[in-house]
Amino acid sequence: MPSEVTPAPASLPGKARGNARGPSDGQIPGMPPTDINNPQYFHKVVDCQWACPAHTPVPEYIRLIAQRKYAAAYMLNWESNVFPGILGRVCDRPCEPACRRGRIEDKPVAICRLKRVAADYKGDVDGMMPVMPPEKNGKRIALLGAGPASLTVARDLLPLGYDITLYEKDPAGGGLMRTNIPSFRLPITVLDEEVDRVVNLGVHTKFGQEITSLKSVLDENYDSVFVGTGAPRGKDLNITGRAEADEQIHIGIDWLTSVAFKHTESVGKKVIVIGGGNTAMDCCRTALRLGGEDVRVTVRSPKADMKASDWEIEEAEHEGIPIFDNHNPKEFVVEDGKLVGVKFEIMRAEYDDTGRRKLLPTGEEVTFECDAVLMAIGQDNAFPWIERDIGLDFNEWEQPIVDKTTMMSTRPGVFFGGDSAWGPENIIWAVAHGHAAAISIDKHCSGGDIADRPAPGSNLVSQKMGIHEWSYDNDYDAQHRTAVPHADLKISLANLAVEVELGFDEKLALKEAERCLNCDVQTVFTESTCIECDACMDICPVDCINFTENDAEEPLRAALRVPALNADQDIYVSDVLNTGRVMVKDEDVCLHCGLCAERCPTGAWDMQQYFYAETQVSKVTHAHHSAYLR
């Protein structure tokens, strides 16, 4: 509230101010009009799609779910991210923290779990899958490692007639999706379905064959080689007692792999999991299902700094697993050659002025009894099998030098993707790498310039059906986020294969789908028809529309009805209007309710659906996307 003299706001220029009417002669300083023809402008407004590394058209598939068109929703996903059923369960969901809904109320739309709905209820989609060409194009590609990155490359290149050979050291495909994600989070049937769908497009598989020399692969004269071998080396902790207790100390990811292939079927009664990431969460919950009675998680840092996703932590705690934070392992306590406990020193976090954290020992020590330790303190990619004299350069940390856009190494024709490129990331990133690499491989094999990337496809279509009628559901649904039902704890803890999350049933799914704000239905403003009646500004429920004098970005943002302080979100600035002012819309918390367009007497505002598609190498793996493009 104004406590000093209420300032007279910059008023409409009437006679008294020289009556500055008419369009700008270029003299008025301030922001240039927003270029909405730049395909990335409206793309960025679709926060979820923008945040998704594969740029899955989230609002469109949620609308399809709301229309119960699950197969179509699945196909849009499959084309974008190849593994909708898998990702609908285990994606790290970068889309959700980005969701605009989370900035309006506390919780984003359950995008990930809606993706699972599309997969769960899709029915038979075989007939919608792309048909492979009968003729091969004569080019041979080797893919090393059968994880999501390689499978994506295979999926994208097969329709073009490439001959694909897939090498994998494990007896089945899927990579970390199979070895590191426990089946209570990702059922084998779901995994097999989506991995097999790619493999059955015509991949030559060489499973159970570990590559020990890249040179030997290159010697087979493939036209390109893609390395998607992940980050398989779990970090170790060399403290007192490590060697003596080796029998009872396991590297988390190796142990999970061994469980996945049923080489390990039990663990001690008292288990300590060291580490605070998602692997630690998977380890502790798996241990609980293999007979662990007292399973504890210990992390060095404060709990708030844990790397694991919030929902993974919640699940572990829900299953009764305590998390001890600020516990730094000092020593494996060994008695009579057997591990009997771990000694920890208690830490405390101190933050300096720049917010940088320092962990300091408090001097206090504590020992937890245990008979097994699972170490989940990080993992690296490692390439002992790549010769260093083949023109493929590594940096000082022994990481291959890979181009961020083309995914190519310094040796032409050898590409990297997934965790093997830059260390551990999420599955969805591996998929995005795969799409990019497929484009590069195709260009490389056909003699094109791999740096020349195809432009994305986009389309903007009015949704107006009548004066106050739109072809999307513009009514804001105040519903809070719907929780996913869980299996009974007793049943799920007793069996490693029982999926904990039951997924949304149709009723819950439709309820949750209504929460989506349809951020892809854009507010498009036409200066020439605006009469500056203020109707849009008055009706906007979130005060994002302003008519004001133009200025440089920072003062302009500060001068809005509600200052646009979220710098991550753009402001949409119009060209000069008749009164000399401009329209400025803060995109930050726009509900996309369309009321501005409904209350506009001249149609200067329109609600137009923006469809954005990242171009893929083959049109046939893009058929459902293409249907939306001009």
Place this chain on the structure above:
Amino acid sequence: MSYIQKPAAHHPALPKNKLGHTRRDYEASMSTLCAGCGHDSITAAIIEACYRMDLPSHRIAKVSGIGCSSKSPTYFLGRSHGFNSVHGRMPSVSTGANLANRDLVYIGVSGDGDTASIGLGQFCHAVRRQLNMTYIVMNNGCYGLTKGQFSATNDKSSPSKKGQANPFDAIDLCQMAISLGAGFVARSFSGDKAQMVPLIEAALSYNGFAFLDILSPCVTFNNHTTSTKSYEYIRDHYQMTGRLDFVPQMDDIKVEYDTGTSTDVAMHDGSMLRLHKLDDSHDVRSSDEALMAIRKSAAANEVATGLLYINDEQRDLHDVLATDGRPLNSIPMSELCPGSDTLAKINKSLA
């Protein structure tokens, strides 16, 4: 009208006033007026003014007559008292309400038909009685609810949308109000919130009859190229007589100012109006100069806007009648109705 309601969801950083209310808390049902109606902007300005003045909604009474304008109290201050009265009778109902409870803030909303035609007589007497209220005319020069016939405020030079000429001169409600003794007279434009909001704040804090004639284009019937009440025409012929700042608390005044160009007017409730005069503008304390300024502008085909006239010494109806300082609902029954003995005494004294 829209099929959906304006969502209750609001900007998470929406500021709150001293009562802890956001601007949204002063809203009411969603407007059913035509999209782009000037009345909706006036509605938004009233909401903004009440929010900025920290007015508690339950201490406000909104009274209206009949017409598009008179529908609008449904769209603001959803938690206030309201009376949608008979056509042209808003002044009588306001007078009655005001006499019964002098503690409420009265906002009368009327239109050019409701005030300048059927209710002209009522309007004159409310002004004459110096009723303590803010009387807002949403003036669009036509009868929007009945398909856009000329109203009494439509300019002679302004034909109908279909080209029919207007045979009569317009009634200028501001001139009338000044002539009849209104203490606060202003004119504004629905398309200029920067001017409108401080004027409404000033009117609400004025103790006496405050009249606001707000030009408010009828997008459906009177926003055509030959109309003098269209957005475009008003913007082209808009003449500001000065700029007004509303200062809620006198104590808050910290800014030094140039006395040559600013006039301060102390208000009854401790607030202050600071008027930034423009070079050739008139003395707002002089009714003669105010009338002259309005007429001069009109002769030059201009619309004089802003605070046109203020009498900061006006006494309101309760002062004039020397009524009890308390509203009727806080006077004990024994005083309100002292019984037959007292009546007998009075009768006896008249004998």
